[in-house]
Amino acid sequence: MSSEIEALVGREYQYGFVTDIDADTIPPGLSEDVVRLISSKKAEPTWLLDWRLKAYRRWLTMTEPTWPNVHYPAIDYQAVRYYSAPKTAKPLGSLDDVDPTLLETYKKLGIPLNEQKMLAGVAVDAVFDSVSVGTTYKAELAKHGIIFCSFSEAVHEHPELIRKYLGSVVPYSDNFFAALNSAVFSDGSFCYIPKGVKCPMELSTYFRINAADTGQFERTLIVAEEGASVSYLEGCTAPKRSTNQLHAAVVELIALDDATIKYSTVQNWYAGDENGVGGIFNFVTKRGKAMRNAKISWTQVETGSAITWKYPSVILQGDNSVGEFYSVAVVNNMQQADTGTKMIHIGRNTKSNIVSKGISAGRGQNSYRGQVKVMPKADGARNYTQCDSMLIGNACGAHTFPYIEINNNTATLEHEASTTKIGEDQIFYLKQRGMSAENAVSMIVAGFCKEVFKELPMEFALEAQQLLGITLEGSVG
Amino acid sequence: MLEITNLTASAGEKDILKGINLSVNAGEVHAIMGPNGSGKSTLAQVLAGHPSYEVTGGTVRFEGEDLLELAPEERAHRGVFLAFQYPIEIPGVSNAYFLRSAYNAMRVARGGDEVDPMEFLDVMEEKLKIVEMDDAMLSRSVNMGFSGGEKKRNEILQMAVLEPKLAILDETDSGLDIDALRVVAEGVNKLRRPDNAAIVVTHYQRLLNYIVPDYVHVLAGGRIIRSGTRELALELEEKGYDWLLQEALA
Ligand SMILES: Nc1ncnc2c1ncn2[C@@H]1O[C@H](COP(=O)(O)OP(=O)(O)OP(=O)(O)O)[C@@H](O)[C@H]1O
């Protein structure tokens, strides 16, 4: 049985190609000079360089966390290249000028950037190694007062907003990887939705690592003003390589009063081969702050990376604010994931909802780590946590680490957890009804993940199902 | 249609079937009775190809083909259907989607085209009537939280949708109230045709009042120790199995 299942979950990685393009790549190593160099390449204002330097100095005093339930060889931070950008004849940022090689790359990834073939209803910012190569539908969005551009561009065009919000949810001192990112981040996306505006299309960023031995350190900042709403998607892939590559990102979300931010991720970084050679080390800090009546919803489908360390969180600052976390994390072969969320209840009547589905196959190890914290003034806070694990085969593992801290006795918390082994009996039942082993497994897995998949926007649900090789109920075909 | 010769099978270290001989022709209904643990479900599962059981000897031919050579889904495609004694739950998968996937898998395997959800609704409407089932059951996850009787009814619904050549019903009557028993039995009868056959495993002769068998077999200790007609079932109800077991030992 398990060989059939593993054949299914162990599908060939389709995005492992390398784009052959001339790049401006700096030598490996990290120092104040490197931080200054990155900042100068981006012609940044002094305040930002100062912020980077503070982060760098802070990082030097910090140590890599050892509490995650993942094991990997020590990372040599001096062996990593911290900047690599494709050399193009024309300046980056305008779609009309994007290098055809890059257009071709994104086309191969299923992300057409040229105007005629753009994904209908989805605006895309395409980040290639350390830089954004283009953002679609910018003008259309500008009509609504929405800003959607690369982070670098935002630093120049909207410095007041960046200065106000950068580091306001994830300070540079937050943790080892956030400090590293703050020192060397090279690009990312910036979204700003003005007061009362409902963003008329999905916004998305597609991250691609291409250059060898290079880390990707991007920052995403999304600000939804009072009453605004936006749905944002993030996708990521990288070439197949036998060495590990570092990815340390920071995402900050700010939802002001009555605003809604829905953030969805399909993470498909290269995971390494079946013996655990190569793959991305993915250390990500994602956090949102929800003000009064605001809602922040994280949905993630994590299928890639050799190591995943990621806890999209919500600070429920304002009264009646809502935080949600829906996650499917799949590990196969030698992959290890330690992922979950933090819900910090500060305001009154704040609500959080956590649904985590972990699937472990091969020799993969999957840990759910979640914290629910209720502060003294959070009267009437509520949390519901559901945490399910599915094991495929005998060599994998599932672990859960829930942390609960309650400082207010009016809080209501509910926690449900289950671990199931994908049953021979279930597969046999479906085969007896005429289905192939593959279809049987995909049906069982799709059923297991259903509550999370239904949170994904349509385009992403299709991508996620393709990734997992499963067919979602109700989808045509 | 089905020819079982000297079939032996084991699970782990345990020999369960110890030489089964049984021949079923098109149009016939065979009842299999016998004490708990005698191997009835094992026989049913072996015929369907459950991987927990190892066939250690003997042959099974189904419409001229070596059934034991076929994968479970291929047996299903040939028209072998097993109504499980303990139907399996599949969380998050709606009964409607499950039924349509099964229906389409069979169609494709037999060289046909898949039907779309709308066409399938028409198919379902008619089948639901056969088992007198409410269509609310279709939107629930497969067998999740179904009562014992609902699970059994759901098995017959699947049978009605898939229209097998050989239906093996493993204690489909257990746990049914009188009305459900009638509905299930009538469902089976409605699906009876001269070109299909059924093997009905049961502990109760009551079911056989509704589904009238052509033959009744008693399975004990992994062997068929007695075969007869419907009268045998009545006799068993009256006298139990002991006398037969004694005779078999003698
Ligand atoms: N997978 C298995 N592994 C080990 N032993 C098994 C397995 N399946 C069945 N058995 C054993 O084989 C014997 C026959 O079981 P089986 O389920 O076929 O009986 P049955 O005639 O259907 O009984 P009942 O009337 O109670 O349903 C029992 O002793 C049972 O414990």
Ligand SMILES: [Mg+2]
């Ligand atoms: Mg049985």
